[in-house]
Amino acid sequence: MSVSEGPGNFGEIQIRVRYAETDRMGLLHHANYLVYFEQARTDLLRDLGLTYREMEDKGFLLVLTKVDVKYKSPAYYDDILTVRTRLSRITPIRIEHTYEVLRDGQLLAEGATTLACVDRSGKIQPLPDWFLERRKNQGPKE
Amino acid sequence: MSVSEGPGNFGEIQIRVRYAETDRMGLLHHANYLVYFEQARTDLLRDLGLTYREMEDKGFLLVLTKVDVKYKSPAYYDDILTVRTRLSRITPIRIEHTYEVLRDGQLLAEGATTLACVDRSGKIQPLPDWFLERRKNQGPKE
Amino acid sequence: MSVSEGPGNFGEIQIRVRYAETDRMGLLHHANYLVYFEQARTDLLRDLGLTYREMEDKGFLLVLTKVDVKYKSPAYYDDILTVRTRLSRITPIRIEHTYEVLRDGQLLAEGATTLACVDRSGKIQPLPDWFLERRKNQGPKE
Amino acid sequence: MSVSEGPGNFGEIQIRVRYAETDRMGLLHHANYLVYFEQARTDLLRDLGLTYREMEDKGFLLVLTKVDVKYKSPAYYDDILTVRTRLSRITPIRIEHTYEVLRDGQLLAEGATTLACVDRSGKIQPLPDWFLERRKNQGPKE
Numbered sequence: 412m413s414v415s416e417g418p419g420n421f422g423e424i425q426i427r428v429r430y431a432e433t434d435r436m437g438l439l440h441h442a443n444y445l446v447y448f449e450q451a452r453t454d455l456l457r458d459l460g461l462t463y464r465e466m467e468d469k470g471f472l473l474v475l476t477k478v479d480v481k482y483k484s485p486a487y488y489d490d491i492l493t494v495r496t497r498l499s500r501i502t503p504i505r506i507e508h509t510y511e512v513l514r515d516g517q518l519l520a521e522g523a524t525t526l527a528c529v530d531r532s533g534k535i536q537p538l539p540d541w542f543l544e545r546r547k548n549q550g551p552k553e
Numbered sequence: 554m555s556v557s558e559g560p561g562n563f564g565e566i567q568i569r570v571r572y573a574e575t576d577r578m579g580l581l582h583h584a585n586y587l588v589y590f591e592q593a594r595t596d597l598l599r600d601l602g603l604t605y606r607e608m609e610d611k612g613f614l615l616v617l618t619k620v621d622v623k624y625k626s627p628a629y630y631d632d633i634l635t636v637r638t639r640l641s642r643i644t645p646i647r648i649e650h651t652y653e654v655l656r657d658g659q660l661l662a663e664g665a666t667t668l669a670c671v672d673r674s675g676k677i678q679p680l681p682d683w684f685l686e687r688r689k690n691q692g693p694k695e
Numbered sequence: 696m697s698v699s700e701g702p703g704n705f706g707e708i709q710i711r712v713r714y715a716e717t718d719r720m721g722l723l724h725h726a727n728y729l730v731y732f733e734q735a736r737t738d739l740l741r742d743l744g745l746t747y748r749e750m751e752d753k754g755f756l757l758v759l760t761k762v763d764v765k766y767k768s769p770a771y772y773d774d775i776l777t778v779r780t781r782l783s784r785i786t787p788i789r790i791e792h793t794y795e796v797l798r799d800g801q802l803l804a805e806g807a808t809t810l811a812c813v814d815r816s817g818k819i820q821p822l823p824d825w826f827l828e829r830r831k832n833q834g835p836k837e
Numbered sequence: 838m839s840v841s842e843g844p845g846n847f848g849e850i851q852i853r854v855r856y857a858e859t860d861r862m863g864l865l866h867h868a869n870y871l872v873y874f875e876q877a878r879t880d881l882l883r884d885l886g887l888t889y890r891e892m893e894d895k896g897f898l899l900v901l902t903k904v905d906v907k908y909k910s911p912a913y914y915d916d917i918l919t920v921r922t923r924l925s926r927i928t929p930i931r932i933e934h935t936y937e938v939l940r941d942g943q944l945l946a947e948g949a950t951t952l953a954c955v956d957r958s959g960k961i962q963p964l965p966d967w968f969l970e971r972r973k974n975q976g977p978k979e
Contacts, residue, residue, distance in 0.1 A: 445868035618765070619764070
Protein backbone atom coordinates (compact mmCIF):
# COMPACT_ATOMS: atom_id res chain seq x y z
CA MET A 412 0.00 0.00 0.00
CA SER A 413 1.50 3.33 -0.97
CA VAL A 414 0.11 6.60 0.22
CA SER A 415 0.50 9.75 -1.82
CA GLU A 416 -0.08 13.24 -0.42
CA GLY A 417 -2.64 14.20 -3.07
CA PRO A 418 -6.04 15.79 -2.49
CA GLY A 419 -8.28 13.59 -0.42
CA ASN A 420 -5.34 11.76 1.13
CA PHE A 421 -3.99 14.38 3.45
CA GLY A 422 -5.54 17.53 4.84
CA GLU A 423 -5.24 20.04 7.60
CA ILE A 424 -7.87 22.20 9.26
CA GLN A 425 -7.87 24.76 12.06
CA ILE A 426 -10.43 24.61 14.86
CA ARG A 427 -10.77 27.07 17.71
CA VAL A 428 -11.82 25.39 20.97
CA ARG A 429 -15.29 26.60 22.01
CA TYR A 430 -16.21 27.42 25.57
CA ALA A 431 -19.00 24.82 25.54
CA GLU A 432 -16.43 22.16 24.62
CA THR A 433 -14.37 22.66 27.77
CA ASP A 434 -15.09 20.92 31.07
CA ARG A 435 -14.77 21.59 34.77
CA MET A 436 -11.04 20.81 34.57
CA GLY A 437 -10.66 23.72 32.16
CA LEU A 438 -9.67 21.43 29.29
CA LEU A 439 -11.19 20.56 25.94
CA HIS A 440 -13.33 17.58 26.96
CA HIS A 441 -11.91 14.38 25.50
CA ALA A 442 -15.11 13.34 23.68
CA ASN A 443 -14.86 16.42 21.46
CA TYR A 444 -11.72 15.12 19.76
CA LEU A 445 -13.99 12.64 17.97
CA VAL A 446 -16.11 15.54 16.72
CA TYR A 447 -12.98 17.32 15.48
CA PHE A 448 -11.79 14.15 13.72
CA GLU A 449 -15.15 13.87 11.99
CA GLN A 450 -14.97 17.48 10.83
CA ALA A 451 -11.41 16.91 9.61
CA ARG A 452 -12.20 13.80 7.54
CA THR A 453 -15.31 15.30 5.93
CA ASP A 454 -13.23 18.32 4.96
CA LEU A 455 -10.75 15.93 3.40
CA LEU A 456 -13.56 14.48 1.29
CA ARG A 457 -14.46 17.98 0.15
CA ASP A 458 -10.97 18.30 -1.36
CA LEU A 459 -12.00 15.57 -3.79
CA GLY A 460 -15.04 17.54 -4.84
CA LEU A 461 -17.31 15.29 -2.79
CA THR A 462 -19.33 16.06 0.28
CA TYR A 463 -20.41 13.57 2.85
CA ARG A 464 -23.88 15.12 2.74
CA GLU A 465 -24.20 14.12 -0.93
CA MET A 466 -22.90 10.62 -0.25
CA GLU A 467 -25.46 10.16 2.47
CA ASP A 468 -28.26 11.62 0.34
CA LYS A 469 -27.38 9.02 -2.32
CA GLY A 470 -27.72 6.22 0.21
CA PHE A 471 -24.07 5.61 1.05
CA LEU A 472 -23.65 6.06 4.77
CA LEU A 473 -20.29 5.87 6.48
CA VAL A 474 -20.56 4.55 10.02
CA LEU A 475 -17.72 4.53 12.51
CA THR A 476 -16.73 1.02 13.55
CA LYS A 477 -13.54 1.76 15.48
CA VAL A 478 -11.78 4.70 17.04
CA ASP A 479 -8.74 5.08 19.23
CA VAL A 480 -7.20 8.22 20.64
CA LYS A 481 -4.01 8.88 22.60
CA TYR A 482 -4.15 12.12 24.58
CA LYS A 483 -0.67 13.47 25.27
CA SER A 484 -1.19 17.03 26.37
CA PRO A 485 -4.37 18.99 27.08
CA ALA A 486 -5.98 21.65 24.87
CA TYR A 487 -7.63 24.72 26.38
CA TYR A 488 -10.47 27.11 25.69
CA ASP A 489 -9.79 29.46 22.77
CA ASP A 490 -6.76 27.45 21.58
CA ILE A 491 -6.44 27.30 17.82
CA LEU A 492 -5.75 23.67 17.05
CA THR A 493 -4.51 22.13 13.84
CA VAL A 494 -6.06 18.79 12.95
CA ARG A 495 -4.08 16.81 10.38
CA THR A 496 -5.85 13.93 8.71
CA ARG A 497 -4.43 11.19 6.56
CA LEU A 498 -6.34 8.59 4.62
CA SER A 499 -4.31 5.55 5.59
CA ARG A 500 -6.19 2.71 3.91
CA ILE A 501 -9.18 2.15 1.66
CA THR A 502 -10.88 -1.15 0.79
CA PRO A 503 -14.11 -1.74 -1.14
CA ILE A 504 -16.12 -1.35 2.06
CA ARG A 505 -13.87 0.34 4.59
CA ILE A 506 -11.95 3.63 5.00
CA GLU A 507 -9.25 4.21 7.57
CA HIS A 508 -7.90 7.57 8.69
CA THR A 509 -5.25 8.74 11.14
CA TYR A 510 -5.26 12.10 12.89
CA GLU A 511 -2.90 14.42 14.69
CA VAL A 512 -4.02 17.35 16.83
CA LEU A 513 -1.40 20.07 17.27
CA ARG A 514 -1.08 23.49 18.89
CA ASP A 515 1.82 25.63 17.74
CA GLY A 516 3.55 22.57 16.38
CA GLN A 517 3.19 20.57 19.61
CA LEU A 518 1.43 17.22 19.25
CA LEU A 519 -1.47 17.11 21.72
CA ALA A 520 -3.26 13.97 20.59
CA GLU A 521 -3.32 11.38 17.86
CA GLY A 522 -6.01 9.01 16.75
CA ALA A 523 -7.28 6.57 14.16
CA THR A 524 -10.73 5.66 12.88
CA THR A 525 -12.28 2.99 10.69
CA LEU A 526 -15.44 3.73 8.72
CA ALA A 527 -17.65 1.13 7.05
CA CYS A 528 -20.00 1.85 4.15
CA VAL A 529 -23.60 0.84 4.86
CA ASP A 530 -26.98 1.39 3.22
CA ARG A 531 -29.95 3.10 4.87
CA SER A 532 -30.93 -0.10 6.64
CA GLY A 533 -27.44 -0.37 8.12
CA LYS A 534 -26.27 -3.28 5.93
CA ILE A 535 -22.66 -3.26 4.74
CA GLN A 536 -22.42 -2.32 1.06
CA PRO A 537 -19.46 -1.54 -1.24
CA LEU A 538 -18.36 2.07 -1.59
CA PRO A 539 -19.89 3.55 -4.76
CA ASP A 540 -17.88 3.38 -7.99
CA TRP A 541 -17.91 7.15 -8.43
CA PHE A 542 -16.34 7.44 -5.00
CA LEU A 543 -13.54 4.99 -5.78
CA GLU A 544 -13.18 6.50 -9.28
CA ARG A 545 -12.69 9.97 -7.85
CA ARG A 546 -9.99 8.63 -5.62
CA LYS A 547 -8.15 6.69 -8.36
CA ASN A 548 -4.65 7.89 -9.24
CA GLN A 549 -4.82 9.89 -6.04
CA GLY A 550 -5.61 7.52 -3.24
CA PRO A 551 -3.50 4.86 -1.61
CA LYS A 552 -3.59 1.38 -3.11
CA GLU A 553 -3.70 -1.86 -1.25
CA MET B 554 -57.81 27.48 29.48
CA SER B 555 -57.77 25.26 32.54
CA VAL B 556 -54.84 23.07 33.39
CA SER B 557 -55.28 19.91 35.40
CA GLU B 558 -52.39 18.03 36.99
CA GLY B 559 -53.18 14.71 35.30
CA PRO B 560 -50.74 12.44 33.48
CA GLY B 561 -49.12 14.17 30.58
CA ASN B 562 -49.75 17.60 32.04
CA PHE B 563 -47.21 17.68 34.79
CA GLY B 564 -44.12 15.61 35.41
CA GLU B 565 -40.87 15.56 37.27
CA ILE B 566 -37.58 13.84 36.46
CA GLN B 567 -34.18 13.65 38.12
CA ILE B 568 -31.01 14.23 36.12
CA ARG B 569 -27.47 13.99 37.45
CA VAL B 570 -25.13 16.55 35.86
CA ARG B 571 -22.46 14.80 33.78
CA TYR B 572 -18.85 15.85 33.74
CA ALA B 573 -18.95 16.41 29.98
CA GLU B 574 -21.82 18.87 30.51
CA THR B 575 -19.79 21.22 32.69
CA ASP B 576 -17.59 23.99 31.36
CA ARG B 577 -14.38 25.78 32.28
CA MET B 578 -16.28 27.84 34.87
CA GLY B 579 -17.13 24.61 36.66
CA LEU B 580 -20.85 24.99 35.97
CA LEU B 581 -23.39 23.03 33.99
CA HIS B 582 -23.05 24.74 30.61
CA HIS B 583 -26.17 26.77 29.86
CA ALA B 584 -26.92 25.07 26.51
CA ASN B 585 -27.50 21.76 28.31
CA TYR B 586 -30.62 23.06 30.02
CA LEU B 587 -32.32 22.79 26.64
CA VAL B 588 -31.31 19.14 26.45
CA TYR B 589 -32.71 18.56 29.94
CA PHE B 590 -35.96 20.29 29.00
CA GLU B 591 -36.25 18.02 25.96
CA GLN B 592 -35.71 14.92 28.07
CA ALA B 593 -38.28 16.18 30.58
CA ARG B 594 -41.04 16.83 28.03
CA THR B 595 -40.55 13.51 26.21
CA ASP B 596 -40.81 11.77 29.57
CA LEU B 597 -44.05 13.61 30.13
CA LEU B 598 -45.37 12.21 26.85
CA ARG B 599 -44.46 8.73 28.03
CA ASP B 600 -46.85 9.18 30.97
CA LEU B 601 -49.64 9.27 28.39
CA GLY B 602 -48.52 5.95 26.96
CA LEU B 603 -46.97 7.69 23.96
CA THR B 604 -43.36 8.01 22.96
CA TYR B 605 -41.93 10.75 20.85
CA ARG B 606 -40.06 8.08 18.86
CA GLU B 607 -43.39 6.55 17.78
CA MET B 608 -44.85 9.94 16.89
CA GLU B 609 -41.86 10.69 14.73
CA ASP B 610 -41.94 7.24 13.12
CA LYS B 611 -45.57 7.92 12.18
CA GLY B 612 -44.56 11.18 10.48
CA PHE B 613 -45.51 13.67 13.18
CA LEU B 614 -42.42 15.67 14.04
CA LEU B 615 -42.35 18.23 16.81
CA VAL B 616 -39.93 21.05 16.09
CA LEU B 617 -38.94 23.71 18.56
CA THR B 618 -39.99 27.20 17.46
CA LYS B 619 -39.28 29.16 20.63
CA VAL B 620 -37.37 28.77 23.85
CA ASP B 621 -36.54 31.07 26.71
CA VAL B 622 -34.60 30.37 29.87
CA LYS B 623 -33.89 32.41 32.99
CA TYR B 624 -30.81 31.21 34.86
CA LYS B 625 -30.97 32.16 38.53
CA SER B 626 -28.32 30.09 40.22
CA PRO B 627 -25.68 27.73 38.76
CA ALA B 628 -25.74 23.92 38.81
CA TYR B 629 -22.55 21.92 39.31
CA TYR B 630 -21.03 18.62 38.29
CA ASP B 631 -22.65 15.61 39.98
CA ASP B 632 -25.62 17.65 41.23
CA ILE B 633 -28.89 15.77 41.14
CA LEU B 634 -31.36 18.16 39.58
CA THR B 635 -35.13 17.96 39.50
CA VAL B 636 -36.72 19.12 36.26
CA ARG B 637 -40.43 19.88 36.58
CA THR B 638 -42.40 20.19 33.37
CA ARG B 639 -45.88 21.48 32.84
CA LEU B 640 -47.90 21.37 29.66
CA SER B 641 -49.17 24.93 29.66
CA ARG B 642 -51.10 25.12 26.39
CA ILE B 643 -52.06 22.94 23.46
CA THR B 644 -53.57 24.01 20.14
CA PRO B 645 -54.20 21.90 17.02
CA ILE B 646 -50.65 22.60 15.82
CA ARG B 647 -48.69 23.83 18.81
CA ILE B 648 -47.65 22.60 22.26
CA GLU B 649 -46.27 24.83 24.99
CA HIS B 650 -44.41 23.72 28.10
CA THR B 651 -42.89 25.45 31.09
CA TYR B 652 -39.99 24.09 33.11
CA GLU B 653 -38.37 24.52 36.49
CA VAL B 654 -34.93 23.21 37.40
CA LEU B 655 -34.36 22.71 41.12
CA ARG B 656 -31.67 21.37 43.44
CA ASP B 657 -32.76 20.48 46.97
CA GLY B 658 -35.86 22.60 46.54
CA GLN B 659 -33.94 25.67 45.33
CA LEU B 660 -35.04 27.04 41.96
CA LEU B 661 -31.98 27.26 39.69
CA ALA B 662 -33.62 28.03 36.37
CA GLU B 663 -36.96 28.27 34.65
CA GLY B 664 -37.89 28.11 31.01
CA ALA B 665 -40.60 27.80 28.41
CA THR B 666 -40.76 26.20 24.97
CA THR B 667 -43.13 26.13 22.03
CA LEU B 668 -43.24 23.12 19.71
CA ALA B 669 -44.92 23.01 16.30
CA CYS B 670 -46.11 19.85 14.60
CA VAL B 671 -44.62 19.39 11.11
CA ASP B 672 -44.47 16.59 8.55
CA ARG B 673 -41.27 15.04 7.22
CA SER B 674 -40.86 17.86 4.71
CA GLY B 675 -41.05 20.41 7.51
CA LYS B 676 -44.55 21.70 6.66
CA ILE B 677 -46.86 22.59 9.53
CA GLN B 678 -49.56 19.94 10.03
CA PRO B 679 -52.21 19.39 12.73
CA LEU B 680 -51.34 17.15 15.67
CA PRO B 681 -52.73 13.64 15.04
CA ASP B 682 -56.20 12.81 16.36
CA TRP B 683 -54.91 9.92 18.45
CA PHE B 684 -52.56 12.33 20.16
CA LEU B 685 -55.30 14.84 20.98
CA GLU B 686 -57.65 11.97 21.90
CA ARG B 687 -55.19 10.56 24.37
CA ARG B 688 -54.95 13.93 25.98
CA LYS B 689 -58.71 14.55 26.20
CA ASN B 690 -60.19 14.74 29.69
CA GLN B 691 -56.63 15.08 30.88
CA GLY B 692 -55.11 17.98 29.07
CA PRO B 693 -55.70 21.69 29.37
CA LYS B 694 -58.42 23.24 27.20
CA GLU B 695 -58.25 26.52 25.39
CA MET C 696 -29.19 54.54 24.27
CA SER C 697 -27.49 54.86 20.91
CA VAL C 698 -25.75 51.96 19.25
CA SER C 699 -22.89 52.55 16.86
CA GLU C 700 -21.61 49.89 14.49
CA GLY C 701 -18.01 50.11 15.69
CA PRO C 702 -15.74 47.22 16.64
CA GLY C 703 -17.13 45.27 19.53
CA ASN C 704 -20.68 46.39 18.83
CA PHE C 705 -21.48 44.41 15.77
CA GLY C 706 -19.88 41.36 14.28
CA GLU C 707 -20.46 38.49 11.93
CA ILE C 708 -18.98 35.00 11.86
CA GLN C 709 -19.42 31.94 9.66
CA ILE C 710 -20.00 28.50 11.17
CA ARG C 711 -20.34 25.25 9.25
CA VAL C 712 -22.83 22.87 10.88
CA ARG C 713 -21.03 19.76 12.14
CA TYR C 714 -22.44 16.27 11.77
CA ALA C 715 -22.37 15.73 15.53
CA GLU C 716 -24.56 18.83 15.93
CA THR C 717 -27.43 17.41 13.90
CA ASP C 718 -30.14 15.20 15.34
CA ARG C 719 -32.37 12.34 14.25
CA MET C 720 -34.63 14.81 12.42
CA GLY C 721 -31.68 15.75 10.23
CA LEU C 722 -31.56 19.30 11.59
CA LEU C 723 -29.05 21.30 13.58
CA HIS C 724 -30.22 20.47 17.11
CA HIS C 725 -31.74 23.54 18.73
CA ALA C 726 -29.45 23.55 21.78
CA ASN C 727 -26.45 24.20 19.54
CA TYR C 728 -27.70 27.68 18.63
CA LEU C 729 -26.69 28.71 22.14
CA VAL C 730 -23.18 27.40 21.49
CA TYR C 731 -23.04 29.38 18.23
CA PHE C 732 -24.25 32.54 19.99
CA GLU C 733 -21.51 32.09 22.58
CA GLN C 734 -18.86 31.72 19.89
CA ALA C 735 -20.25 34.79 18.10
CA ARG C 736 -20.18 37.08 21.14
CA THR C 737 -16.68 36.03 22.23
CA ASP C 738 -15.50 36.77 18.71
CA LEU C 739 -17.06 40.19 19.03
CA LEU C 740 -15.02 40.78 22.16
CA ARG C 741 -11.89 39.85 20.25
CA ASP C 742 -12.57 42.75 17.87
CA LEU C 743 -11.94 45.04 20.84
CA GLY C 744 -8.57 43.43 21.46
CA LEU C 745 -9.94 41.52 24.42
CA THR C 746 -10.46 37.82 24.86
CA TYR C 747 -12.94 36.22 27.18
CA ARG C 748 -10.18 33.83 28.29
CA GLU C 749 -8.17 36.79 29.64
CA MET C 750 -11.21 38.31 31.34
CA GLU C 751 -11.89 35.02 33.06
CA ASP C 752 -8.23 34.55 34.02
CA LYS C 753 -8.36 38.00 35.66
CA GLY C 754 -11.39 36.95 37.72
CA PHE C 755 -14.18 38.56 35.71
CA LEU C 756 -16.59 35.83 34.73
CA LEU C 757 -19.57 36.45 32.50
CA VAL C 758 -22.46 34.14 33.29
CA LEU C 759 -25.58 33.82 31.22
CA THR C 760 -28.70 34.90 33.10
CA LYS C 761 -31.22 34.91 30.26
CA VAL C 762 -31.57 33.59 26.76
CA ASP C 763 -34.38 33.46 24.26
CA VAL C 764 -34.40 32.08 20.75
CA LYS C 765 -36.99 32.09 17.98
CA TYR C 766 -36.46 29.31 15.44
CA LYS C 767 -37.98 30.21 12.08
CA SER C 768 -36.50 27.76 9.63
CA PRO C 769 -34.22 24.74 10.17
CA ALA C 770 -30.49 24.53 9.46
CA TYR C 771 -28.94 21.34 8.08
CA TYR C 772 -25.69 19.42 8.21
CA ASP C 773 -22.86 21.11 6.30
CA ASP C 774 -24.76 24.40 5.95
CA ILE C 775 -22.55 27.45 6.23
CA LEU C 776 -24.38 29.77 8.59
CA THR C 777 -23.78 33.43 9.24
CA VAL C 778 -24.21 34.50 12.85
CA ARG C 779 -24.64 38.25 13.30
CA THR C 780 -24.20 39.63 16.80
CA ARG C 781 -25.02 43.04 18.14
CA LEU C 782 -24.19 44.44 21.53
CA SER C 783 -27.54 45.96 22.37
CA ARG C 784 -27.00 47.26 25.91
CA ILE C 785 -24.29 47.51 28.50
CA THR C 786 -24.63 48.47 32.17
CA PRO C 787 -21.99 48.39 34.92
CA ILE C 788 -22.82 44.75 35.63
CA ARG C 789 -24.72 43.43 32.64
CA ILE C 790 -24.20 42.94 28.88
CA GLU C 791 -26.99 42.26 26.42
CA HIS C 792 -26.59 40.90 22.90
CA THR C 793 -28.94 40.07 20.05
CA TYR C 794 -28.24 37.50 17.36
CA GLU C 795 -29.38 36.57 13.90
CA VAL C 796 -28.61 33.25 12.20
CA LEU C 797 -28.78 33.32 8.41
CA ARG C 798 -28.14 31.00 5.47
CA ASP C 799 -27.74 32.64 2.08
CA GLY C 800 -29.44 35.75 3.37
CA GLN C 801 -32.45 33.88 4.80
CA LEU C 802 -33.11 34.46 8.49
CA LEU C 803 -33.26 31.07 10.23
CA ALA C 804 -33.29 32.12 13.86
CA GLU C 805 -32.89 35.09 16.13
CA GLY C 806 -32.05 35.35 19.79
CA ALA C 807 -31.03 37.51 22.69
CA THR C 808 -28.88 36.94 25.77
CA THR C 809 -28.09 38.74 29.00
CA LEU C 810 -24.74 38.21 30.71
CA ALA C 811 -23.90 39.23 34.27
CA CYS C 812 -20.39 39.85 35.56
CA VAL C 813 -19.51 37.74 38.60
CA ASP C 814 -16.37 36.93 40.57
CA ARG C 815 -14.96 33.43 41.05
CA SER C 816 -17.35 32.77 43.92
CA GLY C 817 -20.29 33.66 41.69
CA LYS C 818 -21.05 37.02 43.33
CA ILE C 819 -22.16 39.87 41.08
CA GLN C 820 -19.37 42.42 40.56
CA PRO C 821 -19.01 45.47 38.29
CA LEU C 822 -17.40 44.98 34.89
CA PRO C 823 -13.70 45.97 35.09
CA ASP C 824 -12.74 49.57 34.25
CA TRP C 825 -10.38 48.46 31.48
CA PHE C 826 -13.29 46.64 29.86
CA LEU C 827 -15.58 49.66 29.96
CA GLU C 828 -12.69 51.92 28.94
CA ARG C 829 -11.95 49.84 25.88
CA ARG C 830 -15.56 50.13 24.89
CA LYS C 831 -15.78 53.90 25.41
CA ASN C 832 -16.46 56.01 22.32
CA GLN C 833 -17.36 52.75 20.64
CA GLY C 834 -20.06 51.12 22.64
CA PRO C 835 -23.68 52.03 23.11
CA LYS C 836 -24.55 54.44 25.89
CA GLU C 837 -27.43 54.24 28.27
CA MET D 838 -3.14 -9.40 38.38
CA SER D 839 -6.37 -10.80 39.73
CA VAL D 840 -9.64 -8.96 39.41
CA SER D 841 -12.43 -9.56 41.90
CA GLU D 842 -16.02 -8.49 41.28
CA GLY D 843 -16.31 -6.40 44.45
CA PRO D 844 -17.68 -2.89 44.75
CA GLY D 845 -15.69 -0.45 42.71
CA ASN D 846 -14.41 -3.17 40.39
CA PHE D 847 -17.50 -3.87 38.39
CA GLY D 848 -20.64 -1.89 37.86
CA GLU D 849 -23.61 -1.50 35.58
CA ILE D 850 -25.73 1.55 34.81
CA GLN D 851 -28.71 2.21 32.56
CA ILE D 852 -28.75 5.23 30.24
CA ARG D 853 -31.61 6.25 27.98
CA VAL D 854 -30.40 7.76 24.69
CA ARG D 855 -31.39 11.43 24.48
CA TYR D 856 -32.69 13.04 21.33
CA ALA D 857 -29.86 15.59 21.35
CA GLU D 858 -27.36 12.71 21.33
CA THR D 859 -28.58 11.30 18.03
CA ASP D 860 -27.35 12.46 14.65
CA ARG D 861 -28.67 12.85 11.11
CA MET D 862 -28.26 9.11 10.55
CA GLY D 863 -30.74 8.51 13.34
CA LEU D 864 -28.12 6.86 15.56
CA LEU D 865 -26.56 7.68 18.89
CA HIS D 866 -23.59 9.76 17.72
CA HIS D 867 -20.35 7.88 18.32
CA ALA D 868 -18.70 10.61 20.42
CA ASN D 869 -21.37 10.18 23.09
CA TYR D 870 -20.15 6.70 23.98
CA LEU D 871 -17.19 8.43 25.64
CA VAL D 872 -19.60 10.49 27.73
CA TYR D 873 -21.47 7.32 28.73
CA PHE D 874 -18.19 5.59 29.66
CA GLU D 875 -17.29 8.57 31.84
CA GLN D 876 -20.65 8.44 33.61
CA ALA D 877 -20.25 4.68 34.10
CA ARG D 878 -16.79 4.86 35.66
CA THR D 879 -17.66 7.73 38.01
CA ASP D 880 -20.67 5.72 39.17
CA LEU D 881 -18.32 2.84 39.83
CA LEU D 882 -16.25 5.10 42.08
CA ARG D 883 -19.39 6.02 43.98
CA ASP D 884 -19.81 2.34 44.90
CA LEU D 885 -16.61 2.71 46.93
CA GLY D 886 -18.08 5.64 48.82
CA LEU D 887 -15.98 8.09 46.81
CA THR D 888 -17.05 10.70 44.32
CA TYR D 889 -14.92 12.05 41.54
CA ARG D 890 -16.08 15.54 42.52
CA GLU D 891 -14.45 15.11 45.95
CA MET D 892 -11.26 13.71 44.44
CA GLU D 893 -11.00 16.69 42.14
CA ASP D 894 -11.81 19.13 44.93
CA LYS D 895 -8.90 17.61 46.91
CA GLY D 896 -6.56 18.21 43.98
CA PHE D 897 -6.46 14.73 42.46
CA LEU D 898 -7.54 15.03 38.85
CA LEU D 899 -7.99 12.02 36.60
CA VAL D 900 -7.26 12.83 32.98
CA LEU D 901 -7.93 10.51 30.08
CA THR D 902 -4.78 9.46 28.29
CA LYS D 903 -6.14 6.74 26.03
CA VAL D 904 -9.48 5.53 24.74
CA ASP D 905 -10.52 2.96 22.18
CA VAL D 906 -13.99 1.93 21.12
CA LYS D 907 -15.29 -0.80 18.82
CA TYR D 908 -18.78 -0.07 17.50
CA LYS D 909 -20.58 -3.27 16.52
CA SER D 910 -24.21 -2.30 16.17
CA PRO D 911 -25.93 1.10 16.37
CA ALA D 912 -27.99 2.47 19.26
CA TYR D 913 -31.09 4.57 18.63
CA TYR D 914 -33.03 7.41 20.22
CA ASP D 915 -34.91 6.38 23.35
CA ASP D 916 -33.05 3.06 23.65
CA ILE D 917 -32.30 2.05 27.21
CA LEU D 918 -28.68 0.98 27.18
CA THR D 919 -26.77 -0.95 29.81
CA VAL D 920 -23.19 0.18 30.30
CA ARG D 921 -21.02 -2.36 32.12
CA THR D 922 -17.73 -1.14 33.51
CA ARG D 923 -14.85 -3.11 34.87
CA LEU D 924 -11.77 -1.81 36.59
CA SER D 925 -9.18 -3.83 34.76
CA ARG D 926 -5.90 -2.50 36.18
CA ILE D 927 -4.68 -0.01 38.74
CA THR D 928 -1.13 1.24 39.27
CA PRO D 929 0.09 4.02 41.58
CA ILE D 930 -0.60 6.61 38.88
CA ARG D 931 -2.92 4.99 36.36
CA ILE D 932 -6.40 3.41 36.25
CA GLU D 933 -7.68 1.27 33.40
CA HIS D 934 -11.30 0.40 32.71
CA THR D 935 -13.11 -1.67 30.11
CA TYR D 936 -16.70 -1.09 29.03
CA GLU D 937 -19.52 -2.91 27.32
CA VAL D 938 -22.63 -1.22 25.95
CA LEU D 939 -25.64 -3.52 25.58
CA ARG D 940 -29.30 -3.29 24.59
CA ASP D 941 -31.50 -6.20 25.61
CA GLY D 942 -28.46 -8.38 26.07
CA GLN D 943 -26.99 -7.57 22.65
CA LEU D 944 -23.47 -6.15 22.69
CA LEU D 945 -23.47 -2.86 20.76
CA ALA D 946 -20.02 -1.54 21.57
CA GLU D 947 -17.02 -2.16 23.76
CA GLY D 948 -14.24 0.12 24.85
CA ALA D 949 -11.28 0.70 27.12
CA THR D 950 -9.83 3.80 28.76
CA THR D 951 -6.69 4.73 30.68
CA LEU D 952 -6.76 7.53 33.23
CA ALA D 953 -3.72 9.21 34.76
CA CYS D 954 -3.70 11.03 38.07
CA VAL D 955 -2.45 14.62 37.81
CA ASP D 956 -2.37 17.68 40.07
CA ARG D 957 -4.03 21.00 39.28
CA SER D 958 -1.08 22.06 37.13
CA GLY D 959 -1.42 18.89 35.07
CA LYS D 960 1.68 17.14 36.48
CA ILE D 961 1.48 13.38 37.02
CA GLN D 962 1.14 12.54 40.73
CA PRO D 963 0.47 9.28 42.60
CA LEU D 964 -3.11 8.38 43.41
CA PRO D 965 -3.90 9.41 47.00
CA ASP D 966 -3.39 6.83 49.77
CA TRP D 967 -7.01 7.05 50.88
CA PHE D 968 -8.05 6.14 47.37
CA LEU D 969 -5.79 3.10 47.21
CA GLU D 970 -6.71 2.20 50.80
CA ARG D 971 -10.41 2.22 49.98
CA ARG D 972 -9.72 -0.11 47.14
CA LYS D 973 -7.54 -2.54 49.10
CA ASN D 974 -8.88 -6.05 49.55
CA GLN D 975 -11.36 -5.15 46.84
CA GLY D 976 -9.41 -4.03 43.84
CA PRO D 977 -7.28 -5.99 41.42
CA LYS D 978 -3.63 -6.50 42.29
CA GLU D 979 -0.73 -6.25 39.93
